[in-house]
Amino acid sequence: MSRPILPNKTIAEQVWIKPVYILIFLLMGLTGFAQMPIFKRYYIADIPGLGWLDQYYVTHTIHYLGAIALLALIAYGLVTYWALLRKQYRLTVLAWIRVALLAGIVGTGIFRVLKNLPDVVFSPGFTMFIDIAHLGFMMAYLVMAGVALVAKKRWLTAKV
Amino acid sequence: MSLSRRTFLKTGVAAACAACASQVPKPASAEPRKVQELATLIDIRKCIGCEACVEACRDANADKYPDPRKPYPKMYPSRVKVEDWSDPEGRETRDRLTPYNWLFIQEVTVTHNGEEITMTIPRRCMHCQNPPCADLCPWGSARKLKNGITVIDADLCLGGAKCKSVCPWDVPQRQTGVGMYLDLLPAFAGNGVMYKCDRCYNRIAEGELPACIEECPEQVQTIGPRDEILREAHRLAESEDLYIYGEHENGGTNTIYLSPVPFELINQAIQQGEGKPHMNAVADQMAHADNLAKAMVIAPIAGVAAAVGRVYKAIKTSEEKQEVTR
Numbered sequence: 001m002s003r004p005i006l007p008n009k010t011i012a013e014q015v016w017i018k019p020v021y022i023l024i025f026l027l028m029g030l031t032g033f034a035q036m037p038i039f040k041r042y043y044i045a046d047i048p049g050l051g052w053l054d055q056y057y058v059t060h061t062i063h064y065l066g067a068i069a070l071l072a073l074i075a076y077g078l079v080t081y082w083a084l085l086r087k088q089y090r091l092t093v094l095a096w097i098r099v100a101l102l103a104g105i106v107g108t109g110i111f112r113v114l115k116n117l118p119d120v121v122f123s124p125g126f127t128m129f130i131d132i133a134h135l136g137f138m139m140a141y142l143v144m145a146g147v148a149l150v151a152k153k154r155w156l157t158a159k160v
Numbered sequence: 161m162s163l164s165r166r167t168f169l170k171t172g173v174a175a176a177c178a179a180c181a182s183q184v185p186k187p188a189s190a191e192p193r194k195v196q197e198l199a200t201l202i203d204i205r206k207c208i209g210c211e212a213c214v215e216a217c218r219d220a221n222a223d224k225y226p227d228p229r230k231p232y233p234k235m236y237p238s239r240v241k242v243e244d245w246s247d248p249e250g251r252e253t254r255d256r257l258t259p260y261n262w263l264f265i266q267e268v269t270v271t272h273n274g275e276e277i278t279m280t281i282p283r284r285c286m287h288c289q290n291p292p293c294a295d296l297c298p299w300g301s302a303r304k305l306k307n308g309i310t311v312i313d314a315d316l317c318l319g320g321a322k323c324k325s326v327c328p329w330d331v332p333q334r335q336t337g338v339g340m341y342l343d344l345l346p347a348f349a350g351n352g353v354m355y356k357c358d359r360c361y362n363r364i365a366e367g368e369l370p371a372c373i374e375e376c377p378e379q380v381q382t383i384g385p386r387d388e389i390l391r392e393a394h395r396l397a398e399s400e401d402l403y404i405y406g407e408h409e410n411g412g413t414n415t416i417y418l419s420p421v422p423f424e425l426i427n428q429a430i431q432q433g434e435g436k437p438h439m440n441a442v443a444d445q446m447a448h449a450d451n452l453a454k455a456m457v458i459a460p461i462a463g464v465a466a467a468v469g470r471v472y473k474a475i476k477t478s479e480e481k482q483e484v485t486r
Contacts, residue, residue: 036298037320038349041240056296056326057445064452068459075463076470083471113456116449118290118411124313127300135298 013080021073025145028066032138034059067109074106089156094148098155101144104137197289197308198364199386199414200373201393202282205402206380209265209280213372213380214254217263217284220360220371224314225251225260226353228337233346240351242336256435257283259335259355263372268430272421279419279426282372282380283437284357285310285331286406286413292445293323293332302332302354308386308414311358316340319352328410328445329437332356389416411444 034053039045045054052058081089091099111130115122122130147153228246235242245251245258254261263284270277291310294302301316302323312323312332318341324332332354341350360370368374373381382389390407393416397404405417417439419426427439444450 035296035322037322037325042237043239056322057448060296061448061452064449064456068452068455071456071459072463072466075460076467077463079464079467080470083467084474110456113449113453116290116295116446117453118446118450121304121306124300124303127303128316131298131300 013077017073017077020069024066024069024073028063028070029138029142031059031063031066032135035063064113067113071106074102085156088159090159091155092153092157094144094151094153095155098141098144098148101137101141105134105141108134108137196385196387197306197414198359198383199287199308199389199416200359200370201382201384201389202415202417203380203382203396204279204281204417204419206378207265207280207282208378209267210377211254211265212375212377213282214261214263214265216371216375217357218261220363221262221358224355224358226314226335226338226355228335228352229342230337232337233342235351236347243334243352244336245333246335246337256433257331257333257356257437258435259333259353262355262357264435266430266436268426270421270425270429272425277421279421281417281426281430281439284372284415285359286329286409286415287357287359288410289412289414290410290444290446290450292326292328292410295446295449296326297323305361307361307364309359309361309364311361312354312356314339314353314355317353318344318350319354320350321354323354326445328442330434331437333435386414393418405439409442411446 030053033039035056037054039050040054045051108130111122111126112134114120115127115130226246228244230246232242232244245253245260250258251260254264256264263282266281266283268279268281270279287308287310289308291302291304293312294304294310297303298320299316299318301313301318302310303313304310317339319334319336319339321332321334324330324334333356334352334354336352339350339353341352344350360368360372363370369383370381373383382392393404393407396402396418400420402418402420403422405419405423406413406415417423423439423441430436430439432438
């Protein structure tokens with residue numbers, strides 16, 4: 001059997017990826033929900049320090065910046081897992097579900113970004129589909145993330 | 161000018177075909193044929209303020225106007241206010257944009273080159289080339305058609321008024337008590353439907369002119385492919401010393417105004433406020449999205465590059481350790 005490239009206790013990514021990923025995702029979730037006119041209506045933007053949540057252009061810019069960071073992080077995670085970790089670790093069932101939902105969020109998000117470009121016009125049905133699917137994937141992801149938290153299920157588990 | 165009725169109808173029919181094709185639920189941008197956007201040229205010098213365009217708009221679009229269900233549901237929290245234009249006085253309002261008045265005449269008096277000039281200006285949605293209302297609508301109810309018209313689907317709009325907040329001219333206007341929100345959670349989400357000029361997209365789809373253009377006795381407005389409209393606007397601006405508004409505003413609009421006085425002067429003198437749009441210069445509100453979209457293409461490449469470096473380092477370290485062990 002070939003020797004693993006990374007011994008179990010030296011996965012540097014474990015130290016920083018999780019908090020960075022959670023931070024990006026919370027920011028994306030917050031600014032994503034801020035695209036709906038709810039934070040002002042429900043006084044959330046009145047909370048000191050959260051006034052920016054009812055500034056659509058501000059939240060939209062932050063959402064895009066978050067998407068840039070998320071895309072870079074996902075690419076980094078995919079390559080690192082494939083090259084270094086897949087022989088020692090496998091994704092848990094809950095991780096696979098979250099990966100699928102994340103793919104849905106990213107995929108619909110890409111189409112949403114394309115739609116916002118000049119000269120790109122999607123059909124009404126497709127526009128509505130990507131809008132609602134993007135929100136739906138995110139809601140489902142939050143539920144699964146909650147389940148994983150409660151069940152204390154990690155993304156990776158060591159191969160037996 | 162090359163904007164003959166035949167040219168217009170030809171473009172209109174192409175746009176109508178494209179509109180039908182766009183009902184197929186797939187990205188229309190994937191289709192190879194590009195439909196030229198239609199733009200209107202509004203020559204302010206010709207407008208006499210007779211409001212024939214206003215009346216024509218009201219007649220042509222009356223069946224699209226809101227018919228609210230009363231009494232209005234109680235909405236929570238209390239800061240959410242009813243916006244009601246459905247009483248006789250509201251419906252008859254003609255001096256601003258309302259859900260029942262998508263076009264109005266703004267009167268302005270300015271002094272230019274020592275001469276006092278009074279002008280009347282038809283005002284309505286500018287139909288931006290990259291409309292923030294359509295880009296940022298969370299439900300896809302505001303959308304841009306391939307022929308350059310931006311419409312709000314009254315059957316889908318929840319009346320959150322985000323389109324109005326992001327519109328540089330605050331054009332869309334809300335009517336409470338109508339639309340899909342009544343069938344969802346009327347007390348807690350939504351507040352009616354947003355309304356604005358749809359440039360008579362249904363008439364254009366049938367090869368007709370928008371009502372305001374057809375009924376104008378002074379031919380204030382001209383409609384045609386945007387590049388032809390712009391060519392004509394620049395020809396007139398240069399030969400008759402006129403000023404242009406709308407070509408670059410918000411990254412470019414499909415409504416081009418021609419004026420004998422600078423628009424800075426008009427903007428300073430014009431009555432502004434709720435339902436009365438300004439004529440100030442407007443930067444491209446969606447420029448940030450266009451620039452950041454480019455960064456999104458680079459982001460995964462940067463992630464892969466960082467990961468490759470990380471993998472290379474890990475493999476090298478592993479090989480060194482193996483050599484030491486031997």
